[in-house]
Amino acid sequence: MTNYTPSILAGRRLPNRWDGAALLLVMGLLIALVDVGRGTISTPIAAIQNTTIHLDPSYLPYYALRSTARMFAALFFSLLFTFTYATLAAKSRRAGMVLVPILDILQSVPILGFLTFTTVFFMGLFPGKVMGAELASVFVIFTSQAWNMAFSFYQSLTTLPNDLQEVSRSFRLSPWQKFWRLDVPFAMPGLVWNTMLSMSGGWFFVVASEAVTVGNTTFTLPGIGSYVATALREENLRAIFYAILAMLVVILLYDQLIFRPLVAWSAKFRFETTAAISGPEPWMLKLLRRTQLFREIGETVTGAMRAVFRLRLSFAATRQVDESREPSRAVDALWFTAIALVAAYAGWKIIGFISGTLHWHDLGQAMLMGTFTMLRVTVLMAVAAIIWVPVGVWIGLRPKATRIAQPIAQFLAAFPANLLFPPVVLLIVYYHLSADIWLTPLMLIGTQWYVLFNVIAGAAAFPGDMKEAVANFHIQGWLWWRKVMIPGILPYFITGAITASGGAWNASIVAEVASWGNHTLAAHGLGAYIAEATANGDTARVVLGVAVMATFVITFNRILWRPLYAYATRRTTLG
Amino acid sequence: MPTQPAAPLWGKTMDQNAIQPLLTVRNCRQSYHKEASADLVVLDDVDLTLQEGEIVGLLGRSGSGKSTLLRIVSGLLKPTAGEVKWRGETLHGPAAGVAMVFQSFALFPWLTVQENVELGLEALGVKKHEREERSEEAIDLIGLGGYDGAYPKELSGGMRQRVGLARALVVHPDLLLMDEPFSALDVLTAETLRTDLIDLWMDKKLPVKSVLIVTHNIEEAVLMCDRILVFSSNPGRVAHELTVPFAHPRNRFDPAFRQLVDDIYGIMTRRAPKEVQAAPAVPPTGFATPLHPVGTNLMAGLLETLSSPPYDGRADLPALAAALQYEADELLPLGETLGMLGFAELEEGDLILTETGKRFAEAETEDRKEIFATQLKAHVPLINAIRAVIDQRSNHRASAVRFRDELEDHMSPEYAEETLRTVISWGRYAEIFEYDEEAQQFGLEEEDEEEA
Ligand SMILES: Nc1ncnc2c1ncn2[C@@H]1O[C@H](COP(=O)(O)OP(=O)(O)OP(=O)(O)O)[C@@H](O)[C@H]1O
Numbered sequence A: 001m002t003n004y005t006p007s008i009l010a011g012r013r014l015p016n017r018w019d020g021a022a023l024l025l026v027m028g029l030l031i032a033l034v035d036v037g038r039g040t041i042s043t044p045i046a047a048i049q050n051t052t053i054h055l056d057p058s059y060l061p062y063y064a065l066r067s068t069a070r071m072f073a074a075l076f077f078s079l080l081f082t083f084t085y086a087t088l089a090a091k092s093r094r095a096g097m098v099l100v101p102i103l104d105i106l107q108s109v110p111i112l113g114f115l116t117f118t119t120v121f122f123m124g125l126f127p128g129k130v131m132g133a134e135l136a137s138v139f140v141i142f143t144s145q146a147w148n149m150a151f152s153f154y155q156s157l158t159t160l161p162n163d164l165q166e167v168s169r170s171f172r173l174s175p176w177q178k179f180w181r182l183d184v185p186f187a188m189p190g191l192v193w194n195t196m197l198s199m200s201g202g203w204f205f206v207v208a209s210e211a212v213t214v215g216n217t218t219f220t221l222p223g224i225g226s227y228v229a230t231a232l233r234e235e236n237l238r239a240i241f242y243a244i245l246a247m248l249v250v251i252l253l254y255d256q257l258i259f260r261p262l263v264a265w266s267a268k269f270r271f272e273t274t275a276a277i278s279g280p281e282p283w284m285l286k287l288l289r290r291t292q293l294f295r296e297i298g299e300t301v302t303g304a305m306r307a308v309f310r311l312r313l314s315f316a317a318t319r320q321v322d323e324s325r326e327p328s329r330a331v332d333a334l335w336f337t338a339i340a341l342v343a344a345y346a347g348w349k350i351i352g353f354i355s356g357t358l359h360w361h362d363l364g365q366a367m368l369m370g371t372f373t374m375l376r377v378t379v380l381m382a383v384a385a386i387i388w389v390p391v392g393v394w395i396g397l398r399p400k401a402t403r404i405a406q407p408i409a410q411f412l413a414a415f416p417a418n419l420l421f422p423p424v425v426l427l428i429v430y431y432h433l434s435a436d437i438w439l440t441p442l443m444l445i446g447t448q449w450y451v452l453f454n455v456i457a458g459a460a461a462f463p464g465d466m467k468e469a470v471a472n473f474h475i476q477g478w479l480w481w482r483k484v485m486i487p488g489i490l491p492y493f494i495t496g497a498i499t500a501s502g503g504a505w506n507a508s509i510v511a512e513v514a515s516w517g518n519h520t521l522a523a524h525g526l527g528a529y530i531a532e533a534t535a536n537g538d539t540a541r542v543v544l545g546v547a548v549m550a551t552f553v554i555t556f557n558r559i560l561w562r563p564l565y566a567y568a569t570r571r572t573t574l575g
Numbered sequence B: 001m002p003t004q005p006a007a008p009l010w011g012k013t014m015d016q017n018a019i020q021p022l023l024t025v026r027n028c029r030q031s032y033h034k035e036a037s038a039d040l041v042v043l044d045d046v047d048l049t050l051q052e053g054e055i056v057g058l059l060g061r062s063g064s065g066k067s068t069l070l071r072i073v074s075g076l077l078k079p080t081a082g083e084v085k086w087r088g089e090t091l092h093g094p095a096a097g098v099a100m101v102f103q104s105f106a107l108f109p110w111l112t113v114q115e116n117v118e119l120g121l122e123a124l125g126v127k128k129h130e131r132e133e134r135s136e137e138a139i140d141l142i143g144l145g146g147y148d149g150a151y152p153k154e155l156s157g158g159m160r161q162r163v164g165l166a167r168a169l170v171v172h173p174d175l176l177l178m179d180e181p182f183s184a185l186d187v188l189t190a191e192t193l194r195t196d197l198i199d200l201w202m203d204k205k206l207p208v209k210s211v212l213i214v215t216h217n218i219e220e221a222v223l224m225c226d227r228i229l230v231f232s233s234n235p236g237r238v239a240h241e242l243t244v245p246f247a248h249p250r251n252r253f254d255p256a257f258r259q260l261v262d263d264i265y266g267i268m269t270r271r272a273p274k275e276v277q278a279a280p281a282v283p284p285t286g287f288a289t290p291l292h293p294v295g296t297n298l299m300a301g302l303l304e305t306l307s308s309p310p311y312d313g314r315a316d317l318p319a320l321a322a323a324l325q326y327e328a329d330e331l332l333p334l335g336e337t338l339g340m341l342g343f344a345e346l347e348e349g350d351l352i353l354t355e356t357g358k359r360f361a362e363a364e365t366e367d368r369k370e371i372f373a374t375q376l377k378a379h380v381p382l383i384n385a386i387r388a389v390i391d392q393r394s395n396h397r398a399s400a401v402r403f404r405d406e407l408e409d410h411m412s413p414e415y416a417e418e419t420l421r422t423v424i425s426w427g428r429y430a431e432i433f434e435y436d437e438e439a440q441q442f443g444l445e446e447e448d449e450e451e452a
């Protein structure tokens, strides 16, 4: 397995002043969304025919299908977004200056905190229709998937091999042709990998977005998430176990039918000049490739796609590039001014939005809550490291164990952890445990697996000749960990830890508050702060909480993860 | 979009355009704008005319601007000044009748041989049936029959470059451009490909009218070309033009052939006239000269070889290259580097050991380091600049980034990086400074630090 640089660390050489502007722009955009949403709240929403969710397990296959369909709809939009946004950011220098930092901020903003507003916003677009609620759900899933996919695509576009670009130009491929012949294939392995991460993360949001409470109305969409929500309300433990079971089956199917074949297939696009030994072909891919019927269908489909990719769709001739011309300073200055103005306007709007209801001590309060959550995340990461690093190394050094454990860890990472919350909450309620402590592990239940499977991958990729050299010098015990193994797996560990901690922040919004029937448990933390503000319809505090969380996450990434990752990769790669 | 007729164009004799050259380049100049210093001139006042029916070679040292000129001719790059005419018309972009072969092969790894070859036809909108026919034809012509469905990574280097050739030929270009097409291949494979290509050309089986080939390799140029343009560097100019009078197939061991090769070596190693050296265009900060990444072990090895029999201090470059199993073009930068450091001199195709070089070859490790340090300080101002900054600082550290930036004012980022790498490895060997990869900082050795 290759170690792809996490998108959060995408080493970009942009000055940090862009971050400020981007943060303002993103928050401004979200406030605009909230504003529109709030406008529609006041006008009574024609109640959509509120679907009743049946807890009878025979309904579960249908619900699972609906949830899956939402997931794939969101995936479709994520791809669309990826192909357009990232292309624009990579092809236009000036657009890139704004779009890339915005993307960077977006992936650190916990959109989950805006769930209510996005729901209201989309309901406003389609008053009285199920469509609105469906779109709102799809949008939330989209926001959990799109950013890292777009980042991965952007990164590929900026590292396109020069000679292949020149070939495309000298043979006068049109931009459309070049996009499908060069850009997309080159980006494919990274994109597939990131899509897989996105999908894994996405299930969590599917579950969270199917039952949304606005004020005292709850919008439910038929799906596994709303099934669980109903089960929680009705204190039906058995139904929750059914839901977990159904989810396991869904994820198993999607893993076997879609992702394993996709990842194996995408190996063809790896940009390497020697043929690598590939693992066994996934059975699904074998089926598709070997079965007459599937093969014919496949060929017809790819044939049609190729014909579309071959279209020129442009009549302009390829032009020379002019490397001696400098980009115009005047236009740059104009552009910067325009961005500064828009950012200032956004800033002014934000202040206007917040200043009416909030005071400085609210900021202090939010920061304090943020510190609590940060403490939680830090402790969790440390615990995860202590547990999973030795386990992962043990597994990774044994090829047989790796072959069994790796897919399991990957599979567990995809499982939406919020389905596992109820049993834990039940225990806390039953034994009167402290919510502040015992709700904490929930944040990492879903994402700890990223640490595990990355460590396994790192240990498995440890060079064989180095292992022999180490054995030869009788390096053992603590020295072995310190000098050999930890440096060897460090970049992998960090990759996993980043995904895990990012997920933990986001999950805090759902994990710091949990309920069972009419018991509600809340821990102290920013996630609970946001969740509570949302429940009270206190938009200003939601915005404040989300902004503070985004700032925490970004600072965490900049100060801790980015330098650490840079250090690890520089230190531990040869050449 | 007018597509070309499917029938092969080769064998067609001169038409009414015969008197008109295929391509003319007049007063061509390419320069890069640099913030901190004068513009970096890569090509200056270059003229070039290509007629139908000839193979022309561009020969010159690394960094002399050959690839740049080729990119201008191909319509990929717009020259800063001057005009490029293709069949009498000013060029604004890649022309229909021009195709390129790349040093790195530049094949799409996710496309099969056949799909790679068809790429140019797809862009032209050629229909499927015709595409298949023409690609089949090109694949067979270039000796790739049976490999249609293979992926590039399954092929050897030589086969890959054949795909590169087929891909260029399938569009039936009038002009075939090749940028060091064989330099990534091993000697024997390169030779086979060259011979095959020349055979096809002689048999008029190549669907092209003219070939422009860039190379480092003098023998390759003499073996293939009808005309050779020798480039001078800094800035790149056409310094010499030679006609190769031999008929194909040419014999490397023919005395006249050897003589011509020797002559060209002479031209390429001839020292610049004194007056040019006296008035350098750039102030001699030493930042302007890119350094070749030549390792100290390699230098030491060559100096030892040179000082011992049968050379005893003087070697003919082509002969030395043959004896050391080097491609001639690999030896030239090495010789240049030794020349720059004052260990040897290049003269009319010979490499002559200097007094210092001899001392170095005979010295022990520690003394060698000292001699090397002295030579570096005398001839590589960049080393002195770095050391000066280190000494100035109270913490005896200096960031590499600023030096890289300064270098980039004088050369492309790739050359700047290479130069910095080279200076780091030399400086370390000579114990002039330390380098901390982690922090990207220069520093001093502990004991030096105490002294300083
Ligand atoms: N974007 C750029 N900015 C500044 N300088 C550049 C740029 N691109 C190329 N150069 C400079 O142009 C010069 C000529 O480069 P070019 O690649 O044409 O040389 P070449 O003769 O092909 O060398 P080689 O034999 O190494 O391939 C080099 O000195 C390089 O530093």
Ligand SMILES: [Mg+2]
Pocket: B066, B067, B068, B179
């Ligand atoms: Mg070149």
